[in-house]
Amino acid sequence: MKTALIALGGNALLLPDQKGSIEEQYKNMRVTCDILAEMIKEGYELVLTHGNGPQVGNMLMQNELASQVVPPMPLDICVAQSQGQIGYIFQQVLSNKLKMEGINRSICSLITQVLVDKDDPAFKDPTKYIGPYYLPSEANRLKEEKGWDIKEAENGKFRRVVPSPEPKSILESKIIRELVFSGEEGHIIIAAGGGGVPVVEEEEGYVGVEGVIDKYLASAVLAVDIEEEFFVMLTRVDKVCLNFGSSDERELDSMTVDQAKQYLEEGQFPPGSMGPKIKASIHFLENGGKRVLITSSEKLSAALDGKDGTYIYKD
């Protein structure tokens, strides 16, 4: 049985210059699902994860603009809402595509919670910008009224920052594993959308927290939890590069996890770009994973044949 967990990049859902209309979201999703359908046709069982940045950004904006009339929802609720929204579009578009190809498979999205440590140092040092920009006066009011952490994001423009704690485990992993790996033909499962809803363990049980979990790291933890061996990350570049963007840029066909760690240490993979994907790869490969593939959705098919993309192996 060929299986993989595929983490989709932000581009799979919304391009940087799009505002987020529903037509745009469906259009991008169709392109993504055409590519995934190819993989399913080749016999892969898939778990799919996705981002939610633009969608949650829009929800936070709506929450704020309507706050005089409708009680605003905290961030964990907005993440859950976005899992509902994107999961719905995703399962609908992918299942339509498969049906058109004569493939009959069940697809479903699961609302996913991700356990984080309540003593994670990230809670003391929130770094992830979310939601709208504010003028200094608004920023001060919101700090006082809501107790938010707000930082200057651009010159004179302020934004809320929330913690980005490390994912420890996926609460729904048992169900996800069962759905994908049981039966003759497993189901296709969409999970851990937007990095999952972060929860901490308190005396009364799991409690949602306002934070954003890195979606690649959450995907790696999910892959480990369900004992998946192949982890694919789709991104904007066809291959991972050394000296990215410089004159001596060099594309990598493959590397070992030790090489990946060394390059990361050398600063080859910046935090806002390739860094999180490499960190996720290392976590996965050091916890039971066998192979990582990083490539663009355009090159996925060739990369699966070993002709493109960057593979990372345990050794």
Added chain:
Amino acid sequence: MKTALIALGGNALLLPDQKGSIEEQYKNMRVTCDILAEMIKEGYELVLTHGNGPQVGNMLMQNELASQVVPPMPLDICVAQSQGQIGYIFQQVLSNKLKMEGINRSICSLITQVLVDKDDPAFKDPTKYIGPYYLPSEANRLKEEKGWDIKEAENGKFRRVVPSPEPKSILESKIIRELVFSGEEGHIIIAAGGGGVPVVEEEEGYVGVEGVIDKYLASAVLAVDIEEEFFVMLTRVDKVCLNFGSSDERELDSMTVDQAKQYLEEGQFPPGSMGPKIKASIHFLENGGKRVLITSSEKLSAALDGKDGTYIYKD
């Protein structure tokens, strides 16, 4: 194996006098989950469905108030968002309660689409009020701009109306059935929230439509699709009554599906109240179901022992 599909009434999530803050939603959910935990302790495997009226109402309001800045989402997307939101709260609170009771069960919410017939007469006669109230001038503008159907809901106050088509089948029923009935101890599944997201079948596949499916009817169709034999509806009254609210009101301990049809025909069960629950019962019992129980959450435990509530049987 004792199993049941339980459809929660609106009260399970928000009371009529509440605005919908997150604290209120969690508080009500805890009460509901305490009751469900009792049933799970007694060995029941459960599929749980729920409403979403107030939550979707709030989302529509947010969409509208922010529409100059954020592209508004259509109703099917809002329903999917509400499944994410309520499913998240539900699975978290119920799993916390079960853990506290020493019960280890997996719980998960599935984004659920419900197939409706695109020729359903409801599409030509929208009757279900949704979203905010409008003044006549706004109502006229929205009719023109968006092509909405808008009707006078109260004297001088207008509201959008959407169709309420009949549910035909649940697209995710195969997965739901497998999760609940497979293995030694099935999982607890939350599905078909808010009556499910209505979709119609077009040449290109399933396409979402703006409409609201009756949540009791959707629950009955889900119960039939997964071959569940016991269907429970929790509502405000302890028992179904004849001549409800009049001096010769009479509580029913049980009835047959034929009696239910006759009473319905006689106008005993009004459309906005007991009617949909009785219609759902009839659909369920005429399509393979064995037993229906209608009662309040306070009386559920006694009703399961046969000491309260109203049972409806095939014959």
